[in-house]
Amino acid sequence: MDPRVRDHAEVLVDWSARVEAGDDVVVSVAEGAHELAVAVAERLGERGANVVTTYASDEVARAYLLAHEGAFETGAHELALYENADSVLFLGGGRNTFATADVPGETRQASARASQPVREARMDTDWVSTVHPTRSLAQQAGMAHEEYREFVYDAVLRDWEALADEMANMKEILDEGSEVRLVKGDATDLTMSVEGRTAVNSAASVAYDSHNLPSGEVFTAPYDPEGEVFFDVPMTISGTRVRNVHLTFADGDVASFSAESGEDALADVLDTDEGARRLGELGIGMNRGIDRFTDNILFDEKMGDTVHLAVGRAYDACLPEGEAGNDSAVHVDMITDVSEDSRLEVDGDVVQRNGVFRWEDGFEG
Amino acid sequence: MDPRVRDHAEVLVDWSARVEAGDDVVVSVAEGAHELAVAVAERLGERGANVVTTYASDEVARAYLLAHEGAFETGAHELALYENADSVLFLGGGRNTFATADVPGETRQASARASQPVREARMDTDWVSTVHPTRSLAQQAGMAHEEYREFVYDAVLRDWEALADEMANMKEILDEGSEVRLVKGDATDLTMSVEGRTAVNSAASVAYDSHNLPSGEVFTAPYDPEGEVFFDVPMTISGTRVRNVHLTFADGDVASFSAESGEDALADVLDTDEGARRLGELGIGMNRGIDRFTDNILFDEKMGDTVHLAVGRAYDACLPEGEAGNDSAVHVDMITDVSEDSRLEVDGDVVQRNGVFRWEDGFEG
Incomplete structure (x- = not known):
């Protein structure tokens, strides 16, 4: 063996x-x-x-x-x-x-x-x-x-303890922050609130409320998104390959959408129920052992230098005790590569720029 | 498929x-x-x-x-x-x-x-x-x-309903009988009591108290064997091939034993506990879809024109309600081919001769 x-x-x-x-x-x-x-x-x-x-x-x-x-x-x-x-x-x-x-x-x-x-x-x-x-x-x-x-x-086969320690930085920033902004090229500039929400340090262990191996992401349940976002990583929805999705949010809902291919499959998802047009998840991929996309969400969404958003259901672990998050029959992740021409800000401070985190580089916002 | x-x-x-x-x-x-x-x-x-x-x-x-x-x-x-x-x-x-x-x-x-x-x-x-x-x-x-x-x-893939009907003849004979005698060549002449015991018509269905597929045997729990029996079908006991076992019974127990090969494995079985030297089962193989021995007891013991005896534990289904049969940690089946030079008698009447049953041929004892 x-x-x-x-x-x-x-x-x-x-x-x-x-x-x-x-x-x-x-x-x-x-x-x-x-x-x-x-x-x-x-x-x-x-x-x-x-x-x-x-x-x-x-x-x-x-x-x-x-x-x-x-x-x-x-x-x-x-x-x-x-x-x-x-x-x-x-x-x-x-x-x-x-x-x-x-x-x-x-x-x-x-x-x-x-x-x-x-x-x-x-x-x-x-x-x-x-x-x-x-x-x-x-x-x-x-x-x-x-x-x-x-x-x-x-x-x-990562050093999960070390990765959990590193991801704790990101969790702390999200837990203490109020507004997250994702900017990339000229088709992505999205703000969303994370006030009152708790991020999960998904370190591939039940001890971290994390149930996937591999894992290696920090995720939370954002709300009230405003702006636009472009997802350059292909995905498969119900057997259909969907590429280059662009979403525009207004008043917290998907106001318009397009996809270069598979737009019907995307439309079906968004039409599932009311919650399917709202955000359920913001995730920061931090597993640098994953170096390419393989059309398998278990791996793709954990890849280092990526950020994903999901429309649909939010995870309870991110919500204050007793509070209901966005509810939906669906939860569909969409991924964007943030290794170039990108930045992630929390309350105006840059946390990640072109795939490099603040604690790795010390750069100022 | x-x-x-x-x-x-x-x-x-x-x-x-x-x-x-x-x-x-x-x-x-x-x-x-x-x-x-x-x-x-x-x-x-x-x-x-x-x-x-x-x-x-x-x-x-x-x-x-x-x-x-x-x-x-x-x-x-x-x-x-x-x-x-x-x-x-x-x-x-x-x-x-x-x-x-x-x-x-x-x-x-x-x-x-x-x-x-x-x-x-x-x-x-x-x-x-x-x-x-x-x-x-x-x-x-x-x-x-x-x-x-x-x-x-x-x-x-038998006509199980038809076989169950045929086997019902054998069950009736054993249920109504008191003494069974098996005679074959010059090394097998064994009598045993089946008085008060109930035979199982093992027709490969839970409706017949039968839990093996294939099945096709009628079995009961005999006691007080006297005489000798020779098993010409090879068997595997704990990974050891055992051939040509000869047992002599006196006062219901194995009084002496021999095997042409694997005698030590046979001795280990008989030394397990007290019940291991007494009979636990008499079975009449009646599945003529099985035409050869394959070193797999699930098939071997069901083969038409064979009779098997087991030392060790008796099955509860053969015993009167509340009565304990022979108890042992082991149950080891041994098979003899009765297609030639053989007869099975119940209370002095021949039931099977050289593999042919009384109801097939009408012969008199």
Whole structure:
């Protein structure tokens, strides 16, 4: 076994999920993630955890969903499994990213609605989501398999403690700030309020309220955006490639939008509900182990020298206790490269200029 | 997909497990059983069952067991899963029958003791065990893969209703009888009592108290054996090939034993505990879809024209309510070919002669 698979398992079990002796852990294994599952099981054995391994096969799910007629139900056994679990480790990495492409949207949605209690029970655990670098994901990224393995392990095998310390600077600035301004070239000049909101130092560990491995971003829940923003990083929305999105905000809502391609898919998102035209997230990508875009949001939005905004639902972790943030059925991230001709200001002070942070350079606003 | 995989899934879900709409089903998928899992998921979708798919990987289990130190525990989440399940479908078929060969016996046993409550919860469901014909199992059987697929589907895709009707004859004879005598050549002449015991018509369906697919045997729990018996079908005990076992019974116990090879492994079994030297089962193999021995007890003991006896634990289903049968930590089946020079008598009447049953031929004892 490639020693990096064991290193990945170690980061996942120890740094990310913080598994301890006697913990009841569910390991969800995608079709192509067998090797990582072996390494994770070894680590969980060393920790003295109790393990149930589930098979998260897209092809099995497709067969079930296509054959199912009538209403979906939540299985009492599935709910009991997650209600009694301390941690859930999702080992992604299938063999075909389009394995469920022919399942009708209505069927997916009906199934998802029925399994909402299961999802909530899972989210109540110390869950962590990661991926094993399969050939299918390499293909999605447009990379050779070995090249993609390098890419994934560079992103995952970080000095997370050091990165968490660095990201704490950004969190402190956002937590203490009131207004954020993003400026880039001549198509992006957006201000938004973060007053009263709490940023998450997403350091790939449940100890930091962070549930993705890799992670490496600081995000908060902005509101009242004004101005315009251009997203130069392509994204995939419901299977459609969407490029060069431009949004104009007025009175906190998307007032106009355009995209060089995939504009219909973008329109569908924005028409989902009222909250879909408001901001749900501002995220600052700070993982410099990620050096390119791979059409996988788990990686893309964490890349160093990027900023992303999401329309739709805001995360509770960013909101004052008891306060509801922007609500929506969608949460769609859009990314802009800030390595050149860009600056991020908080209350008039430049925090990041052309990808360099204030604490790295000492520059004044 | 080979249409026989779907036929297999249909027999498993409908005939064997009798799954109905709303049932909470666990599907346990071995490493090589993906294709069968897809077909089973499709059938369970059609039935409107609620499904949790677990990954029963020997390599994952090995990694966990070898790394584990200290006492094993039962996971509350695993127990809750099975306590809330209606059915458990075990889809066997790994990629290496020796995948856990280097796990020490003490580790296996310690883990098995800790998971006893989970096993009991599973046995309280409508569970069924079957196998997908993998290359690894073909290798164990000494057969080409395609040849082995033919073999498995011939065994599994029977007219089970017709076989159940035929086996009912054998069950009736055993239920009404008192003494069974097995005679073959000059090294087998064994009598045993079945008075008061109930035979199981093992027709590969939970509706018949039968939990293996394929099945096709009638078995009961005999006692007070006297005489000798020779088993000409090879078996594997704890990884050791054992051939040509001869047992002599006196006062209901094994009085002497020999084996042409693997005698030490046989001795270990018989020395396990007191019950290991007494009979736990008499079974009449009646599945004529199984035409050869493949070193897999799931198939071997069901083969038409065979009779098997087990030393060790008796099955509760054969015992009068509240009565304890022979108890032991082991249950080891040994098979004899009765297609030639053989007869099986119940209370002096010949029931089977050279593989032909009384109801097929009408012969008189």
